[in-house]
Amino acid sequence: xxxxxxxxxxxxxxSIKLAGEIDAYTAPKLKEALLPLVKKExxxxxxxxxxxxxxxxxxxxxxxxxxxxxxxYDSELRLVSLQDRVRRLFEITGLENIINxxxxxxxxx
Amino acid sequence: MESFDFIEMKVPxxxxxxxxxxxxxxxxxxxxxxSYEEIEDLKVAISEAMSNATTHAYEDKEGGEVTVxxxxxxxxxxxxxxxxxxxxxxxxxxxxxGPYKNNQSVEDLREGGFGLFLIEALMDxxxxxNDYGVIVLMTKYLRENEVDINDDQISTTL
Numbered sequence: 001x002x003x004x005x006x007x008x009x010x011x012x013x014x015s016i017k018l019a020g021e022i023d024a025y026t027a028p029k030l031k032e033a034l035l036p037l038v039k040k041e042x043x044x045x046x047x048x049x050x051x052x053x054x055x056x057x058x059x060x061x062x063x064x065x066x067x068x069x070x071x072x073y074d075s076e077l078r079l080v081s082l083q084d085r086v087r088r089l090f091e092i093t094g095l096e097n098i099i100n101x102x103x104x105x106x107x108x109x
Numbered sequence: 110m111e112s113f114d115f116i117e118m119k120v121p122x123x124x125x126x127x128x129x130x131x132x133x134x135x136x137x138x139x140x141x142x143x144s145y146e147e148i149e150d151l152k153v154a155i156s157e158a159m160s161n162a163t164t165h166a167y168e169d170k171e172g173g174e175v176t177v178x179x180x181x182x183x184x185x186x187x188x189x190x191x192x193x194x195x196x197x198x199x200x201x202x203x204x205x206x207g208p209y210k211n212n213q214s215v216e217d218l219r220e221g222g223f224g225l226f227l228i229e230a231l232m233d234x235x236x237x238x239n240d241y242g243v244i245v246l247m248t249k250y251l252r253e254n255e256v257d258i259n260d261d262q263i264s265t266t267l
Contacts, residue, residue: 001128023131024124024160054131056156057223085149092230093223 002026003052005033013044019051022059031062038066043075050081055089067099078102114181122173122192127159130177134188137179141186142251150231151249155188157224158245162192185233185250193242 003026004019014037022030037045045066049055063079070077080102082090090096118133120126134155138148155177162175173193180187229235234248 001132021128023156024127024163054152056153056160057227058160060223089153089227092227 003029005030007033007037012042013046015046015048017048017051021054022052022062023054023056024058027058027062030059031065034062034066035069038069038075038077039073040075041073043073044078045070045075046078046080048081049079049083049086052086053083055086057089057093059086060089060093060095063099064095076100111182113183116179116181118177118179119174120177122163122175124160124163126175127156127163130159130175131156133177134179137181138186138249141181142253143186143249144252147249147252151186151188154228154231154247154249155190157228158188158190158247161224161245162190162243185248188247188249189244190247191242191244 001023002020003022006017006019008015008017016034016037018030020026034045034047037043047063052059063077066077069075078100082101087096087101090099090101116133116137118130120130131152134151135148138151143151159175159177176189176191178187178189178191180189225237228245228247232247233250236246238244238246
């Protein structure tokens with residue numbers, strides 16, 4: 001019932017690997033790690049959700065704040081390797097059309 | 110009188126206990142014979158209600174509690190989540206929820222507020238009482254012998 005966050009800093013291309021559950025308890029921790037990454041000019045941040053087996057609206061809220069920051073800093077946010085259950089939340093809420101979700105990388109290594 | 114088993118939990122109104130209630134929900138739903146997909150729906154819906162309740166209770170005063178009641182019926186699971194925080198303007202909240210439209214600009218996006226929308230999308234029936242604190246009552250029916258997993262459960266609940 002925790003969330004592991006691993007940040008890989010490669011200058012303008014940042015990746016962040018998540019493992020565990022994103023809920024009311026862990027979302028603040030994610031927000032704290034993700035927002036500083038997207039708040040850099042021209043940076044691309046790839047969020048790997050392959051090992052996230054649970055997420056609810058608290059997680060959606062974090063990704064929305066990150067997306068808003070990208071508009072401000074001209075940076076880019078991409079979500080990759082979503083499990084079906086997590087992807088479904090983006091579909092139900094209509095966020096799949098607004099957030100850049102990579103459908104091809106699922107499970108790809 | 111319809112017979113049913115009842116399970117009640119009382120947890121501190123803190124985010125770290127949302128996961129505890131989610132695990133209990135998963136165990137109860139599994140025991141009742143819900144499918145994997147349905148259990149995942151229940152986990153999200155009940156976590157959303159719990160997140161709301163912990164926020165309300167937290168705003169009100171620290172040290173609050175959230176009461177969760179599970180009614181296990183032959184054909185359905187009823188889950189009640191109650192907090193004793195301040196009541197809220199339900200009409201206003203209802204008017205603010207819903208899926209995003211394609212043409213919505215990023216600046217207009219809300220960071221919160223999909224909790225109730227997701228609960229309504231994932232459960233079969235949702236009732237909210239708002240007199241003293243907030244009580245969310247959610248129902249999910251057991252679909253026995255349901256073979257069509259493509260059955261769109263979302264459309265039936267909206």
